[in-house]
Amino acid sequence: MVTVYQWGSCDIGHRDDNFYRENVGFQPRVAQSFKENSNKNTLKYKEIECVINGEDSQKCRREAKEVYMPFSFIQKYFEVYGSIESYDGYERFEFQHSYSKVHPIPDQYSPGGIFMSFEFYNVEERNRVKCLTGQYGVPMSTQWTSTGHYYPIQIAQFGLSHYSKHLAGPKPKVQVLEDGESGDTSEWLLPDRRSQLAVKTDADFTDNSIIEFDTSENLKNPGITISMDEKKLSTLSLDIKFISNGSLTVLLRTGDGNLFRIHYVLGDTLIYLQKRDLYYGLGSKARGKWLHITRMVMVDFQKGLALSMSKSKVAKFKRNARIAAICLRGHGLVDNVTLSSAAHLEHFFDAANYLVNQQDDQGGWPIMVQRKLVPAVLELDAGWYSAMGQDAAERALDVFGIKSGDGGVLTKFAGVYDWYEEYPTTPSSYVLNGFIYSLLGLYDLKEVASGKGAEHATRLFEVGMKTLKNMLLMFDSGSGTFYDLRHLTLGGAPNRARWDYHTVHINQLNLLSLIDNDPLFTSTSKRWTDYMKGKLSPHN
Amino acid sequence: MVTVYQWGSCDIGHRDDNFYRENVGFQPRVAQSFKENSNKNTLKYKEIECVINGEDSQKCRREAKEVYMPFSFIQKYFEVYGSIESYDGYERFEFQHSYSKVHPIPDQYSPGGIFMSFEFYNVEERNRVKCLTGQYGVPMSTQWTSTGHYYPIQIAQFGLSHYSKHLAGPKPKVQVLEDGESGDTSEWLLPDRRSQLAVKTDADFTDNSIIEFDTSENLKNPGITISMDEKKLSTLSLDIKFISNGSLTVLLRTGDGNLFRIHYVLGDTLIYLQKRDLYYGLGSKARGKWLHITRMVMVDFQKGLALSMSKSKVAKFKRNARIAAICLRGHGLVDNVTLSSAAHLEHFFDAANYLVNQQDDQGGWPIMVQRKLVPAVLELDAGWYSAMGQDAAERALDVFGIKSGDGGVLTKFAGVYDWYEEYPTTPSSYVLNGFIYSLLGLYDLKEVASGKGAEHATRLFEVGMKTLKNMLLMFDSGSGTFYDLRHLTLGGAPNRARWDYHTVHINQLNLLSLIDNDPLFTSTSKRWTDYMKGKLSPHN
Structure with missing residues (x-):
């Protein structure tokens, strides 16, 4: 029986x-x-x-x-x-029982190491990323608004994923197409007699030899061209300075034998498709300055096609496309034209530069979109900061001290425990994974910073860790975890974390266990992992 | 698909x-x-x-x-x-999905009405009740200690269940065996020539006529006897005053035709079985005082048999037993000897009298047993009070103001929210059903009391309700409820409430919704009821 x-x-x-x-x-x-x-x-x-x-x-x-x-x-x-x-x-x-998997726990945590399991993320390929912008080389998000916005958390994810890929991945294959050092420019094809190409010296570059090009800036002109038939090395990077108006075009040969052009142009166009011509704007202030451009050509191609066709069609076109040529138009200087299998570190620097340059006076990165966690209740007006985006620099720490109601990210549970909000709603939402990400950021900062910045980060980190230890198990449902604590602030149903967020929680606890030996992290991680196989917490 | x-x-x-x-x-x-x-x-x-x-x-x-x-x-x-x-x-x-059922919500809540669904409780039949004591007529508990102890919560449950049965049940059938009013004592059989029986007058009773009996006090003497063959009316009640030593015996005929004797004797024996003789002590100070005795004879029989035989055997014996006679020994006075199908109000008064008389100087009822919620961690030393037992009288309210660490029942969640503990452990355990029972008790008291007592109860009730509204959903697991919050104070696994406690939570919310129209109670009750059919809270 x-x-x-x-x-x-x-x-x-x-x-x-x-x-x-x-x-x-x-x-x-x-x-x-x-x-x-x-x-x-x-x-x-x-x-x-x-x-x-x-x-x-x-x-x-x-x-x-x-x-x-x-x-x-x-x-x-x-x-x-x-x-x-x-x-x-x-x-x-x-x-x-669940569709998700927990990553193995690394041996140690290092601020300079692979971040979480971000080496597996392909942020730029997500549907919610409209494109990598020509101006900054960082993702433009369509989360919560179809017009697109720079979402600092996504940009940080993009940067951290490429940083992690750089550490985790194989050494990329690189082919230098032109750096001016050989003195031989015979691979370039001039479109007409008025066009010119010459090796020059420029003080901005230590190797000194660069290429000066001068041709019609008209997009109907093929431009000065270097041809190839390249499939695998599809990340293009180069240094370029447009003296006149001009453009850079990548010519693709699609599977059906047709040609497709991606034009990187001077101007503010984000992304624009006209039949087989796709335009990315490099910014209206790009002229007259040295630009370092790194483009995942196939990602640019994919994002352009996605404007007009289905996902499956896009995938097919992308799969069969090859780079046929690279063209320059207008009058300008160019150097270090390379194709590579990947240029992760450059994408990382694009993200880092964006975050450093776009930080505002309060030390934060306001997120310029309204966010509805619960329509008409947990809404955020445009201009909110997020604790997850604050982890790049010391002056970002000030936002941690400003209450979420006053435009910062700080809330206090029961008036007692300091919590840094991913979504600083009123009433508070207490999103767990965002809070832990901000703690990891504070930890990184306290480890790499010095002086007052390090002290500030240490203080915020320690207060936050105390909160986490007191509140972590409020997220334990006995069979999984809660994504946030909206039920406590709104009085409604708890918001159970779907399994992928549950595994993010576990992965985060595993990292925390490497930097804090409180057995709470290891025992909770173990139990939460058991939940994924249907093992419930005991009942009375 | x-x-x-x-x-x-x-x-x-x-x-x-x-x-x-x-x-x-x-x-x-x-x-x-x-x-x-x-x-x-x-x-x-x-x-x-x-x-x-x-x-x-x-x-x-x-x-x-x-x-x-x-x-x-x-x-x-x-x-x-x-x-x-x-x-x-x-x-x-x-x-x-669950084995439990939620009771229908009553139309209104009244302090004088049926309590929860306690009319369905048979506290005295539980295995954990050793017996109803001869001295007080209230349950002696063997929870947490096999030697038995008076557990005020169980006594209150016993009282409330019989109070509720009194309101809910059919009118009991009552047969008066002897009240002296007829003047005819011919139904009584005298055991020997020295024994006497007479109708007397006594100033203690308004009806004035009582019976005086005088016979050998020796238990081998059959005593003065009234015979019957009664199955259905098995609750015996009577008023009795022993002038000398003496005893009251109920003779049972068991299914196998044998006789069994239950002796209610002067003395401190709790319960003692010797072959077919079972003894209950009426207390060593019972002599010379009028005693009002109400006994569920078959429950007394059951508890006695349970000392020596299996549950199934006990049930069989109990099912087939009949009352054959009632006997009196020694010298004493007796009145109002009745057999009835039930005497719920008398059991209720036994419980209420016990609680009123046994309250200590601090206004509480210390529970004289060590309680291990979690061995070596959540332990309570003997002498603890419980908020659930405090709801009978105004002077019990003082215990609500004493911290659980100082011998009271008060704890503060996050140092902020006042919580009345069913088990005032250190660290706190936050048992939900016990807290709500204490709130219902405070509500009843504030409704029926007046003056300072009512003010005090009102204050405690309102503070407690505020706490409940802030903390209720900490017990929501998204698929059921937690019994307590030990996971937050101990850092371990949440203690899921089994379905019967889950339904107690729901029944309690339904009552609360009758005395406080905060939609939190109705919406939560609905969701918690849905959980019982496998409907989970949403995930992100």
């Missing part, structure tokens, strides 16, 4: 055999024990109706005393996953 | 199609849609191994693209319930 329920180890109050009958009007049921029928040929298998909680009905199967329930029901009812998989010569049904 | 997962409505941060691949290394699976096989005779199925979370294995059934999982697994894995039930001419499988 298998008893359907079992008493826990903690005996409080009413527990006894009569409690059920008294309190609920009926006795808990006891299920029959089930015998495996060893003789398959005599199995009697028939349909039986299953009444679900006295309300719905499911067609099940019965075999002797065992009842079988269809997985199509189980999957939906219990939010679990499964599929038939074939390997080792036969088929199995693989049941999974 | 049924997508295995779905995005919630709240879009925060990383969500996009690449998140899975980047973060977890594989894509969520998509299950096939399943076709019902309409022809029962051709059910084609075969065994398929089901791998559970990559660890365990279950034998499942496969039928085309549908997989069926055995309920014996589902029940254990997901903690759900089910059984095959036969009605309306055919068998169904009844699946239940």
Whole structure:
């Protein structure tokens, strides 16, 4: 006999055999024990109706005393996953409690090391990224607004992902197309007799040799061109200074044999597609300055196509495209033209430069979009800061001291515990992963900074860690985690974290356990990992 | 096609199609849609191994693209319930998410009305009740100590349950065996010539006529006896005053035709069984005083038998026993000897009198047993008070102002919110149902008291309600409730409330909604009720 329920180890109050009958009007049921029928040929298998909680009905199967329930029901009812998989010569049904996986815990945490598991992130490919802008080389987000905005958290993610890829990945393959050092410019094709190309010396570059080009700036002019047929090395980088108006074009050959042009032009156009011509603006103030441009050409291509066609079509075009030529127009100087398999560090610097240059007087990066966590309740007006975006520089720390109601990121749980908000709503939302990211940022800063900045970061970090230790288990649901504490501030349903955020929580605890040996982090991480296999916390 | 997962409505941060691949290394699976096989005779199925979370294995059934999982697994894995039930001419499988039921919400709350659903409680029959003591007529608890102790919460439950039964139940049937008014004592049998029985007048009783008895006090003497063969009216009550030593005996005829004696004796014996003689002590100071005794004879019989035999044997003996006679020994006075189907109000007064008389100088009822919520961590030394036991009288309110560390019941969550502890442990345990019971007690008191007592109760009630509104949803797990907040104070796993406590929480919220119209109580009650049918709170 298998008893359907079992008493826990903690005996409080009413527990006894009569409690059920008294309190609920009926006795808990006891299920029959089930015998495996060893003789398959005599199995009697028939349909039986299953009444679900006295309300719905499911067609099940019965075999002797065992009842079988269809997985199509189980999957939906219990939010679990499964599929038939074939390997080792036969088929199995693989049941999974969650769809997510926890990354292995690294040996140690270092501010200069790979960040979390960000080496697996491809931020720029996400649908919510409209494109990498020509002006800054950082993602333009369409989260919460279709017109696009610079979302500092996404830019930081972009930077950290490429930084982590740089550390984790193989050394990229690099092909220098032109650096002026050889003195030979015969690979370049001039479009007409008026066009010129010459090796020059420029004081801005230590190697001194650069290329001066001079041709029509008209986009109908093919420009001064270097040809190739390149598939794998699709990250283009170069230093360029336009003296007159001008442009840089990458010519692609698509799978159907047609040509497609990506034009990087002087001006404020973000991204613009006209048939087979795609335009990225390098900014209206780009003329007359040395620009260091790094473009993932296939990402630029993908984002352009996405303006007019379906995802699957885009993927097909992208898969079959090859770089056919690079063209220069107008009058200008160019150097260090390379194609490479990846240029992660350059993308990282694009992100870092953006964040350093765009920081405002208060030390933050206001997020210029209204954000509705709960429409009409947890809304943020445009111009909010986020604690997650504050981790780049010391002067960002001031925002941690300003209350979220006053334009900062600080809130106090129960008026007592300092919490740095990812979304500084009123009432507070207490998003866990954002808070821990801000703590990791503070930790990094206190480790790499010195003097007053380090002291400030240390103070904020320690206060935040104290809060985290007091509040961490408010996010423990006994079967998973909560994404935030909106239920406590709004009085509604708890917002359960879906499994991928649950694993982010676990990965974060694992990192924290490397920088703080409080057993709370290791024991909680273990339990939260168990939840992913359906192991619940005990009941009384 | 049924997508295995779905995005919630709240879009925060990383969500996009690449998140899975980047973060977890594989894509969520998509299950096939399943076709019902309409022809029962051709059910084609075969065994398929089901791998559970990559660890365990279950034998499942496969039928085309549908997989069926055995309920014996589902029940254990997901903690759900089910059984095959036969009605309306055919068998169904009844699946239940929980084993518990919520009582209907009453129309209004009244301090003088039925308390919660306590009319369904049979406190005295619980295994944890050693017996109803002869001295006070209230339960002696063996929770947490086998030697037994007066547990004021259990005594209050006992009183409230009989008070509620009195209001809810049918009018009891009462048979007066002797009140002296008829002047006829011929139903009594004298055991020997020296014994006497006479109608007397006594100033203590308004009806004036009482019975004086005088016989040997030796227990071997049968005593002065009135005979019967009574099954249904098994609650004996009488007023009695022993002038000499003496005893009251109830003679039972058991199903096997044997006789069994329950002796209520002067002395401190709690309960003592010797073969077919069972002894309950009425207290060493009982002699020379009028005693009002009310005994559920079959409960006394049950508790006595339970000292020496199994539960099932006890039940059988109890079921078949009948009252054969009532006997008096020694010299004394007796009046109002009745047998009735129930005497709920008398049991209620026994409990109320106990609580009023046993209150100590601090206004509380110290619980004289050590309590281990978590061995070696959440322990209580003997002598603790409980907020749940404080609801009988105004002077009990002082204990609400004393910190739990100082022998009172008050703790403060985050140093801010006043909480009245059912188990005033250090660190605090925050047992939800106990806290709400104490609030209901405070409400009752503020309603029925006047002057300073009412003001004091009102103040404590209002502070407590404010705390409850701020903390209630800390007990919401998104799929059920937590019994307490030990995880926040101890740093370990949350203690999920089993379904019967979950329904107590809901029943309590329903009562609170009658005395406070904050929508928090109704909306939370609704959601918590939904949890009992497997409806989870949303995820992000």
